[in-house]
Amino acid sequence: MIFLSLLISLFISDPLKVTQDQNEIILGLKELQSYEDKSNQLTFADVKSPSFAANFTQKPNYKPEDYNRNSTYWVKLNFTLPEYEGNYILEFYDQTIDSINVFIRQNRGVYRKYNLGDSYPFSSKSIKHKNFDLTLDANSEYEAYIQIRNSQYADIRVAIKRIDRFIQYSLNEYFLYGIFYGMILIISLYNLLIYLAIREIKYIYYTFYILSVGFYALCIDGIAYQYLWPEQPNWNQLAYGVALYSIILWSSIFSMRFLNTKIRAPKLHKLIVAVLTARSLLFVYSLFFDPSLFRFRNLEIILLSIIFVSSIFVFRRGYKPARFFVVAYGILFLGFLMRALINWSVIPFTTFSYYSLHIGFILEMLFLTFALSDRVRILKANRDRALKRIVTQHEQNVKVINKINKGLERKVEERTKDLHEKNIELQVSNEQINKQSREIAEINSMLDLDNWKLKNNIKKIQRERLLNKNLNFSEFSEIFTTKDQCLEVLASFKWKNGYECQRCDNTKYQLNEENLARRCTKCGYNESPTAYTIFKGIKFDLPKAFFIVYAHLNEDRYTLDELAQIMNMRRNTIWDFQRKVHDEVENNGKAYLNNLLHFGYERLTNFVEVKR
Incomplete structure (x- = not known):
């Protein structure tokens, strides 16, 4: 044997x-x-x-x-x-x-x-x-x-x-690692400088996400074990799990902030928050009680998939900066897929396929940077269009004022000529001096009345036309008078490009004449003009809400106590609504609210002029 x-x-x-x-x-x-x-x-x-x-x-x-x-x-x-x-x-x-x-x-x-x-x-x-x-x-x-x-x-x-x-082999590998980690550092510094310049918190979230990617790559490549903690083998067993959770955490926070899922996809936003909370609890349990759970790396695909689907949904809803976001996460998924196929021996092991995840991380970071830049470019284009509209409005106002001034000058010349002829007649005919004096007095009275009316009309036109003037509550209420007028403005502005159901994208609806709501003919969803806006659910008059928005956009020249006294409202009610306005401006800028007030202003003033 x-x-x-x-x-x-x-x-x-x-x-x-x-x-x-x-x-x-x-x-x-x-x-x-x-x-x-x-x-x-x-x-x-x-x-x-x-x-x-x-x-x-x-x-x-x-x-x-x-x-x-x-x-x-x-x-x-x-x-x-x-x-x-x-x-x-x-x-x-x-x-x-x-x-x-x-x-x-x-x-x-x-x-x-x-x-x-x-x-x-x-x-x-x-x-x-x-x-x-x-x-x-x-x-x-x-x-x-x-x-x-x-x-x-x-x-x-x-x-x-x-x-x-x-x-x-080692020299080439470390050279490529130098390029990879150098790009991560450069992109991180670039986004940090952008944050310091424009103070948008999403750039800090993105910087943390990039650094987390670098931290995770250091762990799985063995570089961190070699250079950062060579004498800490126990920590080395946990580091990759901490790094992977850091990627998921900052990726989720940045994605929710960039896509504004709370407004554009509220249901998916709640799902992301719920899954992220569950993942955080699992991370805490794994870190302190059972580190072996870190081996379940495929769990991360759940949250990444939800974010990917959310980006596609937001992009389809018309948010153009999300296009680069979709491409970035698509590339990242491709990198994860190639790495998995190598582990499953579906595709052969090569240098390119082995480092496919690193390449995916680099391309994803570049496209996310493009997405942030594209968002800034779009916001700048919207601002330029708004400024152009303001300049055009100012030019139209100047033309109206010049036209009125020329008309006044012409009338003054005509009246002066009449007075001169009357003076000549008075000098020629002493017999009619008393009669002419009464006529001149009557003519002067008429001129004074006409001049007074013209001057008041000019002031009213200027007040109604010039949007750069800070109106008080009384003047503002002369434009936005009733709740029905404000609902009409909201409905016209919201659906100015046509109606589209928020749930099924149907374009046909039934109009509720009482509150101007649209009911989808396909799924029956009833959407009011205030839905998905900051005016949803307010308990006070819409004209007052419009004035609070107007005052906020004009640098808040009123204090809370002054607004409460002017509009006869509770101070906490005004403060709660001002916070919603502040969040809207923080997330989407002033363009949307400015355009809404401009649209309502033009609509209501044109209606008043036609009615006259």
């Missing part, structure tokens, strides 16, 4: 011969002789015994999902190295494996043990490289037993390469 075991051992241990023209050989678990120890009790003495040799077999049908994180894997590797001027390197690519114990002997000598893995201090490595490496002499025969333990999926691939190939 012992003789049979020896024969089997010799047959299985037929060494792998590396030729001189091969500078690198990479062996996966399919090509390696391995054994899965489900009991986790076997020792090196057990697995190297001749009677155990038959248990080492190749698994050509092995798939990554077959990996059992509760087992210990033993790998047996016999190989010979040819003559070469330098050394060879035995390398393990997965930097996240907890423990790799290598028992190796050279030329049938004594076995030596090497402890590798990220659960050991970085200083214990024989080669100070992010991967796990051992130095081998050329022109030698080696026999190795490798014990692998990991709390999550382990990518078991062993590479045998010449030292020149290792140096070339």
Whole structure:
């Protein structure tokens, strides 16, 4: 029986011969002789015994999902190295494996043990490289037993390469890492400077998200283990989970702020908040009670999917800056998908496919930066259009004033000519002096009355036309008089480009004459003019609400107490509504509310002029 075991051992241990023209050989678990120890009790003495040799077999049908994180894997590797001027390197690519114990002997000598893995201090490595490496002499025969333990999926691939190939590969890899992390730092500083310039909080959220991406990449690449905490292996086991949660946290906050899902997609906003809250509770529990839960990385796809769907929904609702956001998250999903396909052995392992997630992160950050820039460009274009309308209105006002002045001058000339003729007649005819005096007095009275009326008309036109004047509550109430007028303004402005149901996108409706609400003919959804606006649910008169908006847009020249006294309202009621106005201006700028007041002003003043 012992003789049979020896024969089997010799047959299985037929060494792998590396030729001189091969500078690198990479062996996966399919090509390696391995054994899965489900009991986790076997020792090196057990697995190297001749009677155990038959248990080492190749698994050509092995798939990554077959990996059992509760087992210990033993790998047996016999190989010979040819003559070469330098050394060879035995390398393990997965930097996240907890423990790799290598028992190796050279030329049938004594076995030596090497402890590798990220659960050991970085200083214990024989080669100070992010991967796990051992130095081998050329022109030698080696026999190795490798014990692998990991709390999550382990990518078991062993590479045998010449030292020149290792140096070339390492230099190229670290060079690419320098470009990758340099871009992250540059984009972070760029967005931080933009925040300091325009003070929009979403740029701070975006900066934190980018830094979280860099933090996560440092952890999974092994760079953080090498440079940031080389002597903290316990923290190294938790760092990637903290970094991944940081990505999800800041990505969600930035997305909700950028897409304004609270207004544009309220149901999806509540779903994002609920899922993020559940994810935060899971993170706290994992961090303090069960760190092994960090291995469930695929959970993050749930929240990312909801954000992706929200961006598509907001974009379809007409928010143009979301287009780059959709592209950015699409690229990120493609990077995650390629990484998963590599782990599942669906696509072959290449340098490009292995770093596809890094490339996806870079492209996503660039497109998100484009999205922020596009949003600023659109807001600037809207502001320019509003300014152009104001300038056009001012030009029209100047033309009206000039026309009125010319008419006044012409009438004054006519009246002066009449007076001159009357004076001549008075000088010629003394007999009619008393009669002419009465006529002149009557004419002067008529002129005074006409001049007084013209001057008052000019002031009223100027007051009604010039929007840059700060009207008081009494003057403002002469324009926005009743609730029905304000509802008419809101309805006309809200649906000026046509009606579209908020739920089913239907364009046909039934009008409620009483409150101007639109009821969808398809789904029956009834939408009032105040729905999805800051005027929804207010308990006081709409004209007063319009004046509070007007006062806020004109730099709040009234205090709360003054407004309360002027409009005969409670101070807290005004303050609550002012906060809604402030949030609307903070999120979407002043353009929307300014356009609403301008639209209502033009509509109501034109109506008054036609009525006259």
